[in-house]
Amino acid sequence: NAGVMQNPRHLVRRRGQEARLRCSPMKGHSHVYWYRQLPEEGLKFMVYLQKENIIDESGMPKERFSAEFPKEGPSILRIQQVVRGDSAAYFCASSSRTSSSTTDTQYFGPGTRLTVL
Amino acid sequence: RKEVEQDPGPFNVPEGATVAFNCTYSNSASQSFFWYRQDCRKEPKLLMSVYSSGNEDGRFTAQLNRASQYISLLIRDSKLSDSATYLCVVNIGSSGGSNYKLTFGKGTLLTVNP
Numbered sequence: 001n002a003g004v005m006q007n008p009r010h011l012v013r014r015r016g017q018e019a020r021l022r023c024s025p026m027k028g029h030s031h032v033y034w035y036r037q038l039p040e041e042g043l044k045f046m047v048y049l050q051k052e053n054i055i056d057e058s059g060m061p062k063e064r065f066s067a068e069f070p071k072e073g074p075s076i077l078r079i080q081q082v083v084r085g086d087s088a089a090y091f092c093a094s095s096s097r098t099s100s101s102t103t104d105t106q107y108f109g110p111g112t113r114l115t116v117l
Numbered sequence: 118r119k120e121v122e123q124d125p126g127p128f129n130v131p132e133g134a135t136v137a138f139n140c141t142y143s144n145s146a147s148q149s150f151f152w153y154r155q156d157c158r159k160e161p162k163l164l165m166s167v168y169s170s171g172n173e174d175g176r177f178t179a180q181l182n183r184a185s186q187y188i189s190l191l192i193r194d195s196k197l198s199d200s201a202t203y204l205c206v207v208n209i210g211s212s213g214g215s216n217y218k219l220t221f222g223k224g225t226l227l228t229v230n231p
Binding site for chain 1 (some may be wrong): 123158159161162163204217218219220221222223224227
């Protein structure tokens with residue numbers, strides 16, 4: 001039973017390029033969360049998605065960042081026109097979340113380490 | 118005030134030592150509490166949930182004091198493999214049901230020495 005998969009594990013981009021980060025949730029999980037960990041900082045919530053729906057993107061920067069979770073395929077976090085400050089570890093988590101009134105355990109993927117030159 | 122604050126550390130202890138980590142949170146409406154561990158350049162992994170009555174899992178004991186908005190983790194008989202960063206995590210929750218947004222502390226680095 002594979003865990004949360006993320007790819008690539010490491011991504012290097014030059015300023016102004018686009019970065020695409022992929023996340024495949026655990027089997028049976030339909031809820032995906034993206035977090036960002038800046039150097040020497042704690043993880044910060046970015047966005048929560050269900051299949052074909054963005055539920056909460058309150059942690060996403062207003063510009064250049066977008067996320068999707070299509071009916072088929074992995075969730076994608078897209079960063080356009082990257083800047084050096086985007087360099088961070090981006091973690092995806094998934095949960096089964098069968099009830100809106102309970103907190104399901106979030107299982108984290110290995111992360112994508114983005115370096116912007 | 119930060120939403121979740123932890124001992125800055127680092128902690129360096131010998132094998133077999135007992136070590137305690139403290140954490141405070143600012144939002145009194147917080148609903149769920151956890152300790153995660155994160156190994157260097159790896160993903161966070163759930164260590165244990167924290168319940169109001171306190172709970173224990175082997176060498177690990179977690180306590181929650183809602184009145185003081187304080188969470189603790191005690192590790193007894195520490196092992197070399199306990200070396201990691203320990204993250205205090207709080208789920209703020211809300212009346213709208215957004216009880217999925219985990220808020221992480223910056224973590225406390227523990228190194229257990231032989």
